[in-house]
Amino acid sequence: MSRPEEIQDLVVRIQPANALVPIDVRFAVARQMRIIKNMIEDFGVLDEAIPVPNVNSDVFDIVLEYCQRYSEVEDISSNQTTSNDLEINDWDKQFLLRHASKIYTLMIAANYLEVPGLLDLGVKYVVNNMCDKTPKQIREFFNIPNDWEPTLYKTIMKENGWNEDD
Amino acid sequence: MSTVAPGARKKQKIRPIKKRAPDASAPDTWTSLSNAIQEIHNHNASNLSFEQNYRFAYQMVVQKQGDQLYNGVNSLVATNIDKLVDAEVKPTFPTTVLGDASQKSPESERFLKAVRSSWDDHIGGMTKLRDLLKYMDRVYVPAAGKLLIWDSGMKLFLEHMLKQPILGHIISAILNQIEAEREGYAINRSAVKSCVDVLLQLQEAYDGPNVYQSSVEPEIIRSSRGYYTREGDALLDSCDAPEYLKKVEDRFASEDDRAHHYLSRQTATPLSQILEETLLTPHLTRVIAMPNSGLDNMLDMDQTDNLSRLYRLFSKVPEGISTLKRAMKDSILRRGTSLVQPTDMDDEGNGEGQPDAAPDVKGKGKGKARAAPNGPSVASKWVEGVLALKDKFDDVWKKSFSSDREIGTACNEAFENIINKNPRAPEFISLFIDENLKKGLKGKSDQEVDIVLDKTICIFRFISDKDVFERHYKTHLAKRLLQSRSVSDDAERSMLSKLKVECGFHFTQKLEGMFIDMKTSSDTMDAYRRHLSKLESDPEFDLIVTIMTSNNWPNTLTQSPPPCRLPESLSKACTNFEHFYLARHNGRRLTWQLGLGNADIRVNFKSRKHDLNVSTFALAILLLFENLGSDDFLTYEELLSTTGMEEPELKRQLQSLACAKFKVLKKHPPGREIDAGDSFSFNNDFTSPMQRIKIGTVASSRVENPDEQKETQDRIDEERRHQIEACIVRIMKDRKHMLHNDLINEVARQLGGRFQPQPMSIKKRIEHLIERDYLERCEDRKSYNYLA
Numbered sequence: 001m002s003r004p005e006e007i008q009d010l011v012v013r014i015q016p017a018n019a020l021v022p023i024d025v026r027f028a029v030a031r032q033m034r035i036i037k038n039m040i041e042d043f044g045v046l047d048e049a050i051p052v053p054n055v056n057s058d059v060f061d062i063v064l065e066y067c068q069r070y071s072e073v074e075d076i077s078s079n080q081t082t083s084n085d086l087e088i089n090d091w092d093k094q095f096l097l098r099h100a101s102k103i104y105t106l107m108i109a110a111n112y113l114e115v116p117g118l119l120d121l122g123v124k125y126v127v128n129n130m131c132d133k134t135p136k137q138i139r140e141f142f143n144i145p146n147d148w149e150p151t152l153y154k155t156i157m158k159e160n161g162w163n164e165d166d
Numbered sequence: 167m168s169t170v171a172p173g174a175r176k177k178q179k180i181r182p183i184k185k186r187a188p189d190a191s192a193p194d195t196w197t198s199l200s201n202a203i204q205e206i207h208n209h210n211a212s213n214l215s216f217e218q219n220y221r222f223a224y225q226m227v228v229q230k231q232g233d234q235l236y237n238g239v240n241s242l243v244a245t246n247i248d249k250l251v252d253a254e255v256k257p258t259f260p261t262t263v264l265g266d267a268s269q270k271s272p273e274s275e276r277f278l279k280a281v282r283s284s285w286d287d288h289i290g291g292m293t294k295l296r297d298l299l300k301y302m303d304r305v306y307v308p309a310a311g312k313l314l315i316w317d318s319g320m321k322l323f324l325e326h327m328l329k330q331p332i333l334g335h336i337i338s339a340i341l342n343q344i345e346a347e348r349e350g351y352a353i354n355r356s357a358v359k360s361c362v363d364v365l366l367q368l369q370e371a372y373d374g375p376n377v378y379q380s381s382v383e384p385e386i387i388r389s390s391r392g393y394y395t396r397e398g399d400a401l402l403d404s405c406d407a408p409e410y411l412k413k414v415e416d417r418f419a420s421e422d423d424r425a426h427h428y429l430s431r432q433t434a435t436p437l438s439q440i441l442e443e444t445l446l447t448p449h450l451t452r453v454i455a456m457p458n459s460g461l462d463n464m465l466d467m468d469q470t471d472n473l474s475r476l477y478r479l480f481s482k483v484p485e486g487i488s489t490l491k492r493a494m495k496d497s498i499l500r501r502g503t504s505l506v507q508p509t510d511m512d513d514e515g516n517g518e519g520q521p522d523a524a525p526d527v528k529g530k531g532k533g534k535a536r537a538a539p540n541g542p543s544v545a546s547k548w549v550e551g552v553l554a555l556k557d558k559f560d561d562v563w564k565k566s567f568s569s570d571r572e573i574g575t576a577c578n579e580a581f582e583n584i585i586n587k588n589p590r591a592p593e594f595i596s597l598f599i600d601e602n603l604k605k606g607l608k609g610k611s612d613q614e615v616d617i618v619l620d621k622t623i624c625i626f627r628f629i630s631d632k633d634v635f636e637r638h639y640k641t642h643l644a645k646r647l648l649q650s651r652s653v654s655d656d657a658e659r660s661m662l663s664k665l666k667v668e669c670g671f672h673f674t675q676k677l678e679g680m681f682i683d684m685k686t687s688s689d690t691m692d693a694y695r696r697h698l699s700k701l702e703s704d705p706e707f708d709l710i711v712t713i714m715t716s717n718n719w720p721n722t723l724t725q726s727p728p729p730c731r732l733p734e735s736l737s738k739a740c741t742n743f744e745h746f747y748l749a750r751h752n753g754r755r756l757t758w759q760l761g762l763g764n765a766d767i768r769v770n771f772k773s774r775k776h777d778l779n780v781s782t783f784a785l786a787i788l789l790l791f792e793n794l795g796s797d798d799f800l801t802y803e804e805l806l807s808t809t810g811m812e813e814p815e816l817k818r819q820l821q822s823l824a825c826a827k828f829k830v831l832k833k834h835p836p837g838r839e840i841d842a843g844d845s846f847s848f849n850n851d852f853t854s855p856m857q858r859i860k861i862g863t864v865a866s867s868r869v870e871n872p873d874e875q876k877e878t879q880d881r882i883d884e885e886r887r888h889q890i891e892a893c894i895v896r897i898m899k900d901r902k903h904m905l906h907n908d909l910i911n912e913v914a915r916q917l918g919g920r921f922q923p924q925p926m927s928i929k930k931r932i933e934h935l936i937e938r939d940y941l942e943r944c945e946d947r948k949s950y951n952y953l954a
Binding site: 035038039042043050051052053054112 | 215216217218220221224225297300
């Protein structure tokens, strides 16, 4: 059994969807993803790659970036933006701005791979950007098509239009 | 998608979510997943991909097929349990209906093992499923308000496995194993334990009792109760008391063991309670009173272990200690009362030793040197018997009953009872002390002396008529002091101080006075001797006088001294001393008590000289023979007139000189009785191996004869009357006015330390005082006033 320090360097093989070759990830990084962590703990590190077909490789890379960052930080729980307030620390802010376009897929991946910090981060981003916006603005920001049926929409606007400056 | 203008730090537009089609249609996902689950149930999990199945479950939940997933899994689990029931459990149903516990035991064991292995199987499967369905547990279950898959699995097990008839079989298998073990057969405890563990973990309702508590435990308790009720009766018939107790103790230990090892710990208390109720409580009196093996036998044979066991077991039940107390009391009472009447088997020929037997003063016709029926050894024997009894019971109390307070109190009560039942107890105890202080303590170390005296004080405490004791003790002490018979002054003083501690100083005031008198007398004698040497008169003999302050010394000794005319030489010496003393102490009156003195006299016999120690009266008689030859004799009448003694006294003295062991005088005619016509001559031919001879007067410290007893009792009564009256007056003077009942209670309380006054006698005293105008009755006839 390898010593605790070495275990951090153990290489785990993960194969996301549309990746041609499996990606070698250090355990210290990989264990941020709880699903990987549990699997390693239950079954040990195997030669075969762990397939994660739900996650595309580009999204996976982003997740890896996040995990990489937080494997280097010592006290994981305190620096990650997981607390209940809506504060986002600086690195996370930059990170989000870079990858904002893929925020949805990122969150789905984080949910599946169980990276709580990343999931919370995404949620906070969304929440922060929903505050103080009209529905129209929200639709515009999040690129949500207006799928109301037009006549129905008109009726609704007539009744509730007092908060819509359309 | 809009493009970003170069240079502008504008937010990128978020890519919308692509509605991705699921990888496979939902039913296919479910089919694969359900196949996988079945493989798990078949112990084929190693061929599966964990990740893949995890993903299937995940997808189903994400695609809103959580319901299907949840219900599907549950039904698969249920099916699996049913399969286990059919395959493993049903085949091992115990089939033996008849037969005893040991015959049914192997089948029960197999059955319980089968139940357990089904459980293990189920748990193994559930663990894997839980891991697999983690996403569902995390996301779907809380939203849908359902049970986590693990809890659901438990519930399914409960419903499918632990229902009748299986549950009934389980219960009876467990009961069977318990009974087999109780009968002494070895069982496989782990089989039972493992099954019980399963039952402990499952519960019907959330927060309710688990299956063990609700279904199994009541049955165990019920059957145990029946089992032990039967066993109690059976054991009683077949065992004697120590065996019974041992078996019961073993049962307690084994049931406790059982509860801790393979039943639930909480069952320990009800089980031991059942044991108490069935084996102990109903049979307490029977066990204690078992002939030839019950409490009395154990006490007789000093079976400390058995007694300890008895105590341990009996103290578990509330009625146990009170039964034990009663039995101990009865035992002590029985043994104690047999002491007072020593049996005919007394080897000293003391025979009945009845206190009312006629005193045999004149002759000890039995030829044995031991005491007559009224000798002091009756008293000593009784006291020693009581002491031995107390020692024995104290020992048992300390060793076997761990000095239990209630039992100690009961024993003390019993002892009090015995001691006060013997009306002569105070006298006997005083005599016992007397014997010890005269001879018995000789050669003992200080510690041993202390121990003996302490034990005596212990017995003394139980006496209720302490004033009777005081009277006797005074008399005995006086005799000891006057005749210098005490073995050790220290011992005397030690005894006195112990009595002081017990009863207060006024009890021992007069006794101390006696000691002081002795000391003062010896000082006075020193002064007298110095005075004589100054006078240069050479007295013919050495006179030693003991001056007794009359208040301190018992009246019986000092009242009405019998008369005697002393020869001139003696009376001159006495008068000299009187003058000397009265010159020193003015205003005192001296009365000579010749009956209490003794003298050392050297007598020339034909063969040799002997030193004789005789009483003063005997001295007076002997001196009359001083110048007579061996052929001269004096008649009884002559002696009577010369000495001026009273006849009974003279007879007594003559007996001690002529008819007892050392015949210093010859009586004509020889014989035991002194008659009027006898004559006496000096016995020149007297021989004895010893140089110094003590010729004692015939009566020494002995138990009183009935006349003396009556006299003592009268005196006691009179003194008590005075005490009661004094007490009443004291109380009334203080309170001025009191109710009748209160007065009686107060008097009883104040005098309780010395004796127990009867309410009747107190009433009589009150009336007496009313006659003499110390008190008056009030109008309501219930209370009294004090009249100054």
